[in-house]
Amino acid sequence: MKNLRLNRVFSLILMIAFCMACSAGDDNLDQGMAPDKKQDEVEKEMTTITIKNMAFSPAKITVEKGETVVWVNEDVVPHDVTDFINQEWTSGTLSTGQTFKKVIEKELDYFCSIHPTMKGNIVLKK
Ligand SMILES: [Cu+2]
Structure with a gap:
């Protein structure tokens, strides 16, 4: 019983850590892509x-x-x-x-x- 509970707590922590890593990655992607695209459009004109x-x-x-x-x-x-x-x-x-x-x-x-x-x-x- 004790092991099962520990396992659940551990999985929960893992899930939270995974989600945080996920959203942090998305933010970086947005910030990295947007300005580059705009600069390309300006250069073409x-x-x-x-x-x-x-x-x-x-x-x-x-x-x-x-x-x-x-x-x-x-x-x-x-x-x-x-x-x-x-x-x-x-x-x-x-x-x-x-x-x-x-x-x-x-x-x-x-x-x-x-x-x-x-x-x-x-x-x-x-
Ligand atoms: Cu000169």
Whole structure:
């Protein structure tokens, strides 16, 4: 009799522990999946230009009018994205890992004002 009762208490403890582990696992799954999915959706709607090894890559892109372009500085030094013709607009200094977004309404020639040999060009789809 005593053994049976002990067995029941032990099974109960096991069940509670199992349930707690289960719900904890579900929480982790929810938290891990949701933000990743959202980020993927955002990336699909934008054209990304990577800044790396002292260059814009790709240096020349073609986009639809009204499309958003995002520059990502993956280089080890700071860069910027600045209007080449008359410095009408600029991203300001972008440190490693920082990004700059711009909605493209017209064709653009741009450069990095910190390293003026770095140039890029955006053309509109016709
Ligand atoms: Cu630069």
